[in-house]
Every structure is written in C-alpha cells, then in structure tokens.
Amino acid sequence: NAGVTQTPKFRVLKTGQSMTLLCAQDMNHEYMYWYRQDPGMGLRLIHYSVGEGTTAKGEVPDGYNVSRLKKQNFLLGLESAAPSQTSVYFCASTLEEERGDTDTQYFGPGTRLTVL
Amino acid sequence: GENVEQHPSTLSVQEGDSAVIKCTYSDSASNYFPWYKQELGKRPQLIIDIRSNVGEKKDQRIAVTLNKTAKHFSLHITETQPEDSAVYFCAASWVRAGNMLTFGGGTRLMVKP
Numbered sequence: 120n121a122g123v124t125q126t127p128k129f130r131v132l133k134t135g136q137s138m139t140l141l142c143a144q145d146m147n148h149e150y151m152y153w154y155r156q157d158p159g160m161g162l163r164l165i166h167y168s169v170g171e172g173t174t175a176k177g178e179v180p181d182g183y184n185v186s187r188l189k190k191q192n193f194l195l196g197l198e199s200a201a202p203s204q205t206s207v208y209f210c211a212s213t214l215e216e217e218r219g220d221t222d223t224q225y226f227g228p229g230t231r232l233t234v235l
Numbered sequence: 236g237e238n239v240e241q242h243p244s245t246l247s248v249q250e251g252d253s254a255v256i257k258c259t260y261s262d263s264a265s266n267y268f269p270w271y272k273q274e275l276g277k278r279p280q281l282i283i284d285i286r287s288n289v290g291e292k293k294d295q296r297i298a299v300t301l302n303k304t305a306k307h308f309s310l311h312i313t314e315t316q317p318e319d320s321a322v323y324f325c326a327a328s329w330v331r332a333g334n335m336l337t338f339g340g341g342t343r344l345m346v347k348p
Binding site for chain 2: 150161163164167213222
C-alpha cells in the first residue's frame with residue numbers, strides 16, 4: 120500500500136512551457152486535491168475532485184487545469200508556466216464524507232517546481 | 236469563503252516546556268479542524284484533529300481545544316522535545332464543501348535542548 124504518490128519529484132521549466140503533474144492513490148479514496156505551498160506559507164487549494172470524472176475550482180485555480188479520468192489518478196496541468204507558479208505542489212486524498220463527518224486528508228510527498 | 240488565522244508565526248521554547256499555538260476561523264459552518272506537522276522538505280503529517288461536536292481531544296503530549304462560540308481552536312504540546320521542532324499548520328473545513336481544507340499560515344516551533 121503506497122498511499123499517495125506524486126511524479127515527478129522535481130522539475131525545472133522555462134516560462135511558457137507546459138507540464139503535467141501526476142498524483143496517484145491506492146486507498147480507493149473518492150476525494151482528491153491539489154495544493155500549492157509557497158515558501159513560508161500555508162497550503163492553498165488549487166483544484167479538487169469529489170469523484171471520477173468530476174473537478175472543481177479551489178482558492179487559486181488560475182493558470183491550472185485538472186482531470187480525473189480514473190478514480191485513483193488526479194492530474195494537474197500547467198499549459199503555459201509562469202515564474203509565479205514556482206512552488207511546491209502537494210496532492211492529497213480522502214474518503215468521502217461518512218455520516219456527515221469529514222475525514223483525514225493524506226498527502227503525497229510533493230513536487231518541487233521551478234519556473235525560470 | 237473560510238479564512239483561518241494562526242498565531243504566533245514563530246515560537247521558541249526550552250525543551251520540557253509547553254507550547255501553545257492558536258487559530259481562529261471565520262466560517263461558523265466549519266466542523267472539522269485538523270493540525271498538521273511539517274518537517275523541512277517533507278509532506279504535512281496529521282498529528283491530531285477535532286470535530287465540532289467535541290470541545291477537547293488529547294493524544295499523549297498533544298491536545299487540541301475548540302471554542303465554537305468564539306471560533307477559535309488551539310494546539311497544546313506539553314513536555315516539548317527537540318524532535319517537536321517543525322512547522323505546524325492548523326486548518327478548517329466544512330463537510331458540505333467537498334472537505335476542502337483552508338490552512339493557517341503556519342507556526343515555526345523551535346525547541347531548544
């Protein structure tokens with residue numbers, strides 16, 4: 120049971136390049152999330168998904184797109200990278216709500232992205 | 236949307252002392268309040284959480300208290316050890332909002348041996 124995994128671990132892009140970050144979980148979780156963490160700051164939600172085939176915007180969605188074609192995978196895309204997108208990106212997942220309660224979010228190891 | 240404020244931003248204590256970190260939230264509908272510990276270069280790890288139907292929860296040296304009326308919650312670490320040194324984040328979420336977490340800005344805790 121690997122939990123939540125992310126690829127790649129590190130990436131350097133030039134302004135205007137595109138890339139896709141992959142998040143995978145083997146816990147059969149319904150909900151998945153993408154966060155970014157800038158130096159010295161908390162995590163901010165980019166996009167999230169409450170099930171296969173669904174996505175929704177979070178707090179800072181501009182410049183990113185996501186897809187959830189399979190339940191276990193959640194992809195984050197940058198179509199035209201900008202220096203302001205230099206950050207550490209964390210994926211997380213959780214079970215769907217049970218009995219009206221929210222549940223623990225499990226985080227992946229992160230992807231450190233630098234845009235020059 | 237939800238807004239979570241966390242204080243202090245840095246906290247330095249002597250080994251063996253207690254540490255307290257405080258957070259306030261804005262959305263009275265929030266009902267789940269986790270605390271995460273993040274070591275340098277690592278992922279956030281859940282250390283304790285509390286739901287809105289509980290006022291206090293304890294796990295060994297760590298405790299969390301929640302005051303729904305005042306909309307604030309606190310993390311208490313007793314008998315601090317050097318390995319407690321890390322950045323701690325509070326967060327809040329609402330069950331009907333896709334379990335989206337809103338994080339505080341973090342507290343860097345330094346425990347001096």
